[in-house]
Amino acid sequence: MADWLTGQVVENYQWHPDLFSLRVMAPRFEFTAGQFVRLGLTLDEQRVQRAYSLCNAPDDAVLDFLVTRVPQGKLSTALAELKAGDSVALSQPATGFFTLQEVPDGDSLWLLATGTGIGPYLSMLATSEPWQRYKRIVLVHAVRFAADLAYQSLINSWREKYPQQFHYQPIVSRENVPGVLRGRIPQLIKSGDLQRACQTDLNPRSQVMICGNPDMIRETRKLLDELGLPKNLRRKPGNVTVEQYW
Structure with a gap:
């Protein structure tokens, strides 16, 4: 208790x-x-x-x-x-296994979030661990409206500090915003638009964390598995680590 x-x-x-x-x-x-x-x-x-x-x-x-x-x-x-x-x-105590300690090493770390699912990534990126372990870090935040893109000052501080290592990619689904992708994460991965915008491939050397809307998680997991990136399990390390946010 x-x-x-x-x-x-x-x-x-x-x-x-x-x-x-x-x-x-x-x-x-x-x-x-x-x-x-x-x-x-x-x-x-x-x-x-x-x-x-x-x-x-x-x-x-x-x-x-x-x-x-x-x-x-x-x-x-x-x-x-x-x-x-x-x-x-x-x-x-605080709890949960959606931590970098559960994620294998790789060349790139993709942090995919919808809505408030960006929260745990902000905590991770505020530590030294991801910057020391991964050559490339991509933070993807998908929301309905541009007003939902919180913590811009904090995110911009990482862009300035790690210009070659870090890429932030906002996605908005219900309005057109200059310089921002429009759509949903699974469709943008399937079309390749997300990878092109982030200038980073999704391949067997990628580690992907997913947090947010259950539908997005389910669709993205299925798509990544088809691309050769299976779910990461303790008994069988893979490429995709998931947090079911609600």
């Missing part, structure tokens, strides 16, 4: 009315980049909880969670209304 810590909100940053970053101070605890905890609030005399990935580096003092306000969602609506100084419960 999980233990619980009490954290204090230091900022509730609104990217837009339905997307926000909840930043929390809490007693320090260890976690591996890519893991998650549960956030909980007591609502109507009952604790309501849900898993959220930690977006911050493991040594950061402030914990960072990217949250989508879900229509009719009891917890996400309540989290969106929290202000600096409010309390929120965090489960312990």
